[in-house]
Amino acid sequence: MKWNFDEVIDRKCYGTIKWHPYVLKVHFGYEDLLPLWVADMDFRAPEPIIKAMIERVNHGIFGYTLPEEDSYMAVINWFQRRHNWNIQRDWFISTPGIESAISYLVLAFSKLGDKVIIQEPVYYPFRMSIENNGRRALVNPLKLNDGHYEMDFEDLEKKVKDPRAKILILCSPHNPVSRVWKREELEKLGTICTKNNILVISDEIHCDLIFPGFIHIPFASLSEEFAQNSVICTSGSKTFNIAGLQTSNIFIPNPIKRQIFANQMENLSLKFPGIFGTIALKTAYNECEDWLDAAMEYIKKNYEFLKNFIQERLHGVKVIEPEGTYLIWMDFRGLKLNPIELDEILKKEAKVGLDNGQMFGTGGLGFQRINIACPLSTLQDALERIETALKPYLNQ
Ligand SMILES: Cc1ncc(COP(=O)(O)O)c(C=O)c1O
Structure with a gap:
């Protein structure tokens, strides 16, 4: 493999919007979140x-x-x-x-x-x-x-x-x-x-x-x-x-x-x-065409991981089958939680930063957007946090 998309790169420095504790505090109200929101990738750009x-x-x-x-x-x-x-x-x-x-x-x-x-x-x-x-x-x-x-x-x-x-x-x-x-x-x-x-x-x-x-x-x-x-x-x-x-x-x-x-x-x-x-x-x-093709392959595998995880471990949550982008739209309406409670649990208990669906306007309530252009280990960490925090509300 020419590129290492598994590499976890510390992005908290250099004013990175997605990861910066100050930005997280202002946007979400909590600074110690695992962020999967802003639409950029946690991958190093192509070497050329x-x-x-x-x-x-x-x-x-x-x-x-x-x-x-x-x-x-x-x-x-x-x-x-x-x-x-x-x-x-x-x-x-x-x-x-x-x-x-x-x-x-x-x-x-x-x-x-x-x-x-x-x-x-x-x-x-x-x-x-x-x-x-x-x-x-x-x-x-x-x-x-x-x-x-x-x-x-x-x-x-x-x-x-x-x-x-x-x-x-x-x-x-x-x-x-x-x-x-x-x-x-x-x-x-x-x-x-x-x-x-x-x-x-x-x-x-x-x-x-x-x-x-x-x-x-x-x-x-x-x-x-x-x-x-x-x-x-x-x-x-x-x-x-x-x-x-x-x-x-x-x-x-x-x-x-x-x-x-x-x-x-x-x-x-x-x-x-x-x-x-x-x-x-x-x-x-x-x-950099080959880098893009490899990145998309990695993102697709991340999606398969997410989909399986949801099917097996997040009963009641649904995922909209994506056709493109690295932004996945998840439907939490099947859980016995109102969207405001859901949002608070994701931030306060799960400590993950997703994009609240309500921000996207009509039809967004009860959904969350997750950015999966990150190392698989980051995605796995986020999903496990969500599973633990939502356990009492998941369907059987
Ligand atoms: C649909 C869409 N348009 C525009 C942008 C932002 O573009 P730019 O960074 O070039 O302003 C985004 C970023 O998420 C986007 O998803």
């Missing part, structure tokens, strides 16, 4: 990235820097090779991360009081990017049918008719319910939005984290019409565990929409991506 960054450090000058032309080619080739999608060079706009980009996109493509459609339960900063900017969230809730999440197109047809609805933020693949949307689902959603003049912002940050048997389809690759009516947000941050480098690529095929967003970024003086993010991304896309 580390080497490329050290080489750049040794140059010793870190003035204003634009990405070199070959870094665009690395991205273009990656999406061609891995996702069968032809990106044009002039579609790129670099931003320091996707969470902030979504806020800027909402500002650029809607007005105060307009409505933005989201499919909850979903990555909660979507709602923040809407409400913190004086827009209103219009929820098109996902439906849970027999342990499988689906889009509610009937409801979506109604929501897009709202005259204040301007944008839909799509999470593809979906965090937290781990769906990798099928071609038919994306086509249906795209047709409804395009017909009703609703811009689709497709957040595809998890597009490389796909389990065997599933294929990620970039929304804009489905048709020219969809491409012209969409903004696609991508990044290597989840894929290669480089989120702290704050670099992402937003693709906007329509030139007018692209100019509107470029103006927005110009107004915010957000012009240059960081030196290290660009270098890391270029190296990742050119040289």
